[in-house]
Amino acid sequence: MVSKDFFNALNDLEEQKNINKEEFIQILEAALTSAYKKNFGEARSAFVKLIPEKNTIKLYAYKSVVEEVEDPEKQISVADANKGLTRAKYKIGDLITEEVVPKEEFGRIAAQTAKHIIMQRIHEAEKEKMLQEMNGKENEIVTGIINRKDEKNVYVEIGNSNIYGVLSNFEQIPKEKYNIGDKIKVFVKQIKDTPFGPQICLSRKAPGYVRRLLEIEVPEIESGEVEIKSISREAGLRTKIAVASKNGTIDPVGACIGNKGARINTLTAELNGEKIDVIEYSDDPFVYIARALSPATVKSVEIDELNHTAKVIVDKDKLSLAIGMNGHNVRLAARLTGYKIDVKTEEEDKKDNSFNSGIADNLNENDFVISDDDFSLEDDDFADENFENETQSNVNEIDNLTNEDFEVDFDEEDK
Numbered sequence: 001m002v003s004k005d006f007f008n009a010l011n012d013l014e015e016q017k018n019i020n021k022e023e024f025i026q027i028l029e030a031a032l033t034s035a036y037k038k039n040f041g042e043a044r045s046a047f048v049k050l051i052p053e054k055n056t057i058k059l060y061a062y063k064s065v066v067e068e069v070e071d072p073e074k075q076i077s078v079a080d081a082n083k084g085l086t087r088a089k090y091k092i093g094d095l096i097t098e099e100v101v102p103k104e105e106f107g108r109i110a111a112q113t114a115k116h117i118i119m120q121r122i123h124e125a126e127k128e129k130m131l132q133e134m135n136g137k138e139n140e141i142v143t144g145i146i147n148r149k150d151e152k153n154v155y156v157e158i159g160n161s162n163i164y165g166v167l168s169n170f171e172q173i174p175k176e177k178y179n180i181g182d183k184i185k186v187f188v189k190q191i192k193d194t195p196f197g198p199q200i201c202l203s204r205k206a207p208g209y210v211r212r213l214l215e216i217e218v219p220e221i222e223s224g225e226v227e228i229k230s231i232s233r234e235a236g237l238r239t240k241i242a243v244a245s246k247n248g249t250i251d252p253v254g255a256c257i258g259n260k261g262a263r264i265n266t267l268t269a270e271l272n273g274e275k276i277d278v279i280e281y282s283d284d285p286f287v288y289i290a291r292a293l294s295p296a297t298v299k300s301v302e303i304d305e306l307n308h309t310a311k312v313i314v315d316k317d318k319l320s321l322a323i324g325m326n327g328h329n330v331r332l333a334a335r336l337t338g339y340k341i342d343v344k345t346e347e348e349d350k351k352d353n354s355f356n357s358g359i360a361d362n363l364n365e366n367d368f369v370i371s372d373d374d375f376s377l378e379d380d381d382f383a384d385e386n387f388e389n390e391t392q393s394n395v396n397e398i399d400n401l402t403n404e405d406f407e408v409d410f411d412e413e414d415k
Helices: 004-017 021-040 108-133 207-217 219-223 252-257 259-270 285-292 316-323 325-337 346-362 385-399
Strands: 045-051 056-066 075-077 095-099 141-149 154-158 163-167 183-194 197-203 226-234 238-245 275-280 298-304 309-314 340-345
Touching: 004 021, 021 045, 021 108, 108 197, 141 163, 141 207, 163 183, 183 207, 207 219, 207 226, 207 238, 207 259, 219 226, 219 252, 226 252, 226 325, 238 252, 238 285, 238 325, 252 259, 252 275, 259 275, 275 285, 285 298, 285 309, 285 325, 309 316, 309 346, 316 325, 316 340, 325 340, 340 346
Parallel strands: 056 075, 163 197, 238 275, 309 340
Antiparallel strands: 045 056, 056 095, 141 154, 141 183, 154 163, 183 197, 226 238, 298 309
16 A cells, blocks of 8 residues: 555654654554454454555565464464475574455544554653653753643643643732743642643642742752751742751851842742742741741740740731731741741730739639529529429428328337
8 A cells, every 4th residue: 555645644743743753653553453453354463564665554464384283374384384495494483474455445444443543552652752751850840831821721831842731720820920922930740640641730839839949049958058948938929938057157048048139039030029038947936936927026925835826926016017918927927837826016915914814803702602592493594484383382282291191000019
C-alpha cells in the first residue's frame, strides 16, 4: 500500500506532538498489525511494516521454523523451509517472511481500530514524555506563557514542550490580572496522574511560592547558612517569614532584606506589591510572638501553654496596626507562631480585669445561705396547683385515721 498523504500527516503529527519519529512508527506498526488481525481474521502470524523512504506500508506473514510442525499456519519444518535450496539457509528458531496483499483494503472498521490504538499509544507517549520533562519540578518555580483561560482556570504553557499546567481560581492571587500571551512565573504545587493523563497543578498563592522565590534570591538560604523556619501568607495582602541563622556572624533578617532592601524589593515586585515582613525566629515564644506582630510594637505578652493561647498588650495607637486590616496581621502572626493571639490595649485589659474582679467582690456569704423561703410553696417553681391538691388530700386522709387504725395485736408472750 502506498500513501504519500499518510506519511506527510505522520510528519506533521510528529512535529505537533514532539514525539520521536522512530518511536511513532513503531506505535503505528503495532496499531495497524492489531487492526489487520482483528478485522481480517487471518490465522497466520503477521506484522505491518512502514517504509517512510518509499511512502509505503507493507504487510508480511511469517512462520517459525521448528523441528515438528503443530500449527501449519504459523510454523514450518526445517526441511520444508530449506526445500529447493542448494544449501541449508534456515535453522530452528528462524522466521520465514513473505509479503501478503490483503484481499481488500483496510475498511472503515479497521481504520477506526487503528485510530483508537494510535491515539492510545500517543497518549501514553505524551504522558511518559511529560513526566520525564517535569521530573524534579514539583515544588519548584517554572516560567510559562498564558495560553488560554476560562471563567475559573488559567492554562499555562510551560517551556517549549507543549506541556500545559492549570492555574485554578483557588491558586490565583486575588485581583491579579492574567492576559493571554503574558509571561508568568508559577509554582508547581503538584503533579497528579489522572485517568486523562498527568495534570500539573500550578499556584501563585501557595506559601511555597514565596519560599522558593526567597531561596533563589538569597544565597545564604540556598547555602544553608540561613534557614526559613515558618511562612504564613494571605496572597495579595501580606506575607510573614520567620528566619534563623545557623552562622552567628550572619544577620538572617538583613540577609533576606539585602542591601538597601534590594532582595526583598525583588520579591515584592514579583508579588505585585504584596507586603513582606521578615522577622528573626526565636525559641522563646514570648519574643517570637512579639516579633510576629511586626510592624506593631508590643508592650507585654502573657502565654497560656495549656490552651496554647497568648494575650498581647499594645499601646492604643498601635492596636489597629497589630490587628491589621480585617485582622489579617494578627491572623498571620497566629499561623506563623502556632498560638491563638488576643491583642488588647492596657486600658481594655484593666477594664476586663476590673469587671471580673467586681463579680468576685459582689459574691458574699449571703449568696450561699439557703432560707426557708427558698422552699416556700409560694415560690413559682413549687406553687403548682396539682402539687397543692395532692398535699391537701394527704392531710385529709391522715385526719380520718382513728385509734382502731393504729391498734396492734400482741401475743401473750409479747405481753
